[in-house]
Amino acid sequence: MLLASDTQLNTKSYYEASASRPALQPSLQESITADVVVIGAGFAGLTSALELAERGYSVVVLEADRICSGASGRNGGQAIAGFASGQGPYESQLGMQAASQAWGMSLEAIDLIDARIAKHSIECDRVLGYLYVADRKSKARQLEKDMRELQGKYGFESEFLSGSDVCRHIDSPLYQASAFERHSGHLHPLKYGLGLARAAIAAGVKIFEKSAVIKLDRGSSVTAHTAQGSVKASYCVLAGNYTLPEYGPQVAPELASRIMPVGTYIIGTVPIDPAIAKQLIPSNASVCDNNFVLDYFRFSADHRLLFGGRVSYTTLTPPRLEAIMKARMMQVFPQLANTPIEFVWGGFVDISMNRALDFGRLPQSPNVFYLQGFSGHGVAATGLGGKLVAEAIAGQAERFDVLAKLQHFPFPGGKSLRMPMLTLGMSWYRLRDALGW
Numbered sequence: 001m002l003l004a005s006d007t008q009l010n011t012k013s014y015y016e017a018s019a020s021r022p023a024l025q026p027s028l029q030e031s032i033t034a035d036v037v038v039i040g041a042g043f044a045g046l047t048s049a050l051e052l053a054e055r056g057y058s059v060v061v062l063e064a065d066r067i068c069s070g071a072s073g074r075n076g077g078q079a080i081a082g083f084a085s086g087q088g089p090y091e092s093q094l095g096m097q098a099a100s101q102a103w104g105m106s107l108e109a110i111d112l113i114d115a116r117i118a119k120h121s122i123e124c125d126r127v128l129g130y131l132y133v134a135d136r137k138s139k140a141r142q143l144e145k146d147m148r149e150l151q152g153k154y155g156f157e158s159e160f161l162s163g164s165d166v167c168r169h170i171d172s173p174l175y176q177a178s179a180f181e182r183h184s185g186h187l188h189p190l191k192y193g194l195g196l197a198r199a200a201i202a203a204g205v206k207i208f209e210k211s212a213v214i215k216l217d218r219g220s221s222v223t224a225h226t227a228q229g230s231v232k233a234s235y236c237v238l239a240g241n242y243t244l245p246e247y248g249p250q251v252a253p254e255l256a257s258r259i260m261p262v263g264t265y266i267i268g269t270v271p272i273d274p275a276i277a278k279q280l281i282p283s284n285a286s287v288c289d290n291n292f293v294l295d296y297f298r299f300s301a302d303h304r305l306l307f308g309g310r311v312s313y314t315t316l317t318p319p320r321l322e323a324i325m326k327a328r329m330m331q332v333f334p335q336l337a338n339t340p341i342e343f344v345w346g347g348f349v350d351i352s353m354n355r356a357l358d359f360g361r362l363p364q365s366p367n368v369f370y371l372q373g374f375s376g377h378g379v380a381a382t383g384l385g386g387k388l389v390a391e392a393i394a395g396q397a398e399r400f401d402v403l404a405k406l407q408h409f410p411f412p413g414g415k416s417l418r419m420p421m422l423t424l425g426m427s428w429y430r431l432r433d434a435l436g437w
C-alpha cells in the first residue's frame with residue numbers, strides 16, 4: 001500500500017500546473033522482451049534508459065504511475081555539486097583518490113544535465129548559480145570551514161562572504177555568512193523529466209505508464225511482471241526510489257531497509273514583481289542553508305518564490321503546513337509578508353543511513369542493478385547514476401564500482417522501530433541546530 005499522503009501531496013504542485021504532460025503512455029498488456037527493463041520513470045530510470053538506448057540497447061521502462069510523478073517531478077529543482085552526505089563517507093570508506101573521483105563525478109553530474117538539455121532541446125528554465133547560507137555564527141564558521149576544505153582538497157571554488165557583505169547575494173536579515181558558487185544551479189524538474197522521457201522515446205525506449213512491477217524473476221535473464229504483462233530482459237535497473245517496496249514488496253526486499261522515506265515540502269508564492277525578485281536574490285541563484293533540517297529556495301522563471309523545507313519522519317503531512325512554511329519564509333524574506341501562497345506540495349526523499357549514494361547490483365543477481373539513497377540530493381546525481389549503470393551494462397563498470405563499493409547498512413529497529421528511532425535521532429540534530437552547536 002502506498003504511503004498514505006503521497007498522491008495527495010502532489011495535487012497542488014506548481015510544476016504540474018506549469019508543465020504540459022503529453023498523453024498517457026500505454027500500460028503494459030502483453031509479454032515482451034528487451035535487452036534491459038528499467039523499473040521507474042523518474043530521473044534515475046529515464047537517464048538509465050536514455051543512455052542505454054543511445055548505446056544501442058533495446059529498453060523498456062515500466063512506471064507504476066506517471067512519468068516523474070515521484071520525487072523527480074516535485075523537487076526543489078536544485079542541481080547541486082557534491083553529495084548529501086558531504087565527502088565524509090567517500091573519504092573514510094574509499095580513500096582520498098576514490099573520494100576525489102567521486103567528487104569529480106558529482107560535478108560531471110551537473111554537466112550531464114546541461115549536455116542533455118542542449119542535445120535534446122529540453123526547455124526547463126535552467127539557471128546557474130548557487131548560494132549556501134548560514135543563519136548563525138556557529139553555522140557561519142562551519143560553512144567557511146566546509147568551503148575551505150572543498151577548495152583545499154578538491155579545488156572547488158566559491159566566494160565566501162560574511163557580515164554585511166552577505167547582502168550582495170541575498171537581501172535577508174537572517175544570514176550571517178554565504179558562499180556563492182557557479183557550478184550548481186536550478187531548473188524546472190518536471191519539464192526536465194518530461195524532456196528526458198521525450199528524448200528516450202525518440203531514441204527507441206518504450207515507456208509504459210500505470211504499469212507497476214509487482215514481481216521480478218531473477219536468473220541469467222530477468223522477468224518483470226506487472227498485473228497484465230511481463231518484460232523478459234538480460235538486465236534490469238531498479239530505479240523505483242522509496243515506492244519500490246510499496247508497489248512491489250517482492251521485487252527487491254533486500255534494498256528496502258537501507259532507505260527511509262522522509263517527507264519534505266515546498267510552497268510557491270504568486271508571481272512577484274521581477275524587480276523585487278532581483279533585489280532579493282540578485283544572481284537568481286538557488287539558495288540552501290546549512291542546517292540539518294534545511295531551507296532551500298529559489299525563484300521560478302515566472303518569479304514565484306519556491307520555498308522548501310520542513311520534514312516529516314512519520315510520512316504524515318505535518319499539520320498547518322502552509323502556515324508554518326510561510327512563517328519560515330517570512331523570517332528569510334520579511335519583504336514577502338503580504339505575498340499570497342498559491343501552491344503547497346511535497347514528496348519523500350530516499351535517505352540512506354549515511355546519506356551517501358547507494359548504487360550496486362543485487363547479491364546473487366549481478367544483472368540487476370539498483371540506484372537509490374539520493375538522500376534529497378538527486379536532481380543531478382540520478383543522471384550520473386543513469387550514465388554509470390549504462391557504462392556498467394556495456395561492460396565498463398569501473399566508475400560504477402567506485403560508488404558501489406560504499407557500504408550501506410539497514411536502519412536499525414526493523415520496519416516497526418526504524419521510524420521512531422530515526423525521529424529521535426533527527427530531533428537530536430534539530431536541537432543541535434537550534435542551539436547553534
Ligand SMILES: Cc1cc2nc3c(=O)[nH]c(=O)nc-3n(C[C@H](O)[C@H](O)[C@H](O)COP(=O)(O)OP(=O)(O)OC[C@H]3O[C@@H](n4cnc5c(N)ncnc54)[C@H](O)[C@@H]3O)c2cc1C
Nearest residue numbers: 040042044064070071072075076078213240347377378379
Ligand atoms: C519535495 C522534494 C524536494 C527535493 N528537492 C531536491 C533538490 O532541490 N535538489 C536535489 O538534488 N534533490 C531534491 N530532491 C530529491 C530528488 O528529487 C530525488 O533524489 C530524485 O528525484 C530521485 O529520482 P528517482 O528517479 O530515484 O526517483 P523518483 O523520481 O521517485 O522515481 C521513481 C519512480 O519509480 C516508480 N516506481 C516505484 N516502484 C515501482 C514499481 N514497482 N514498478 C514501476 N514503477 C515503480 C515511481 O512511481 C516513481 O515514478 C527533492 C525531493 C523532494 C520529494
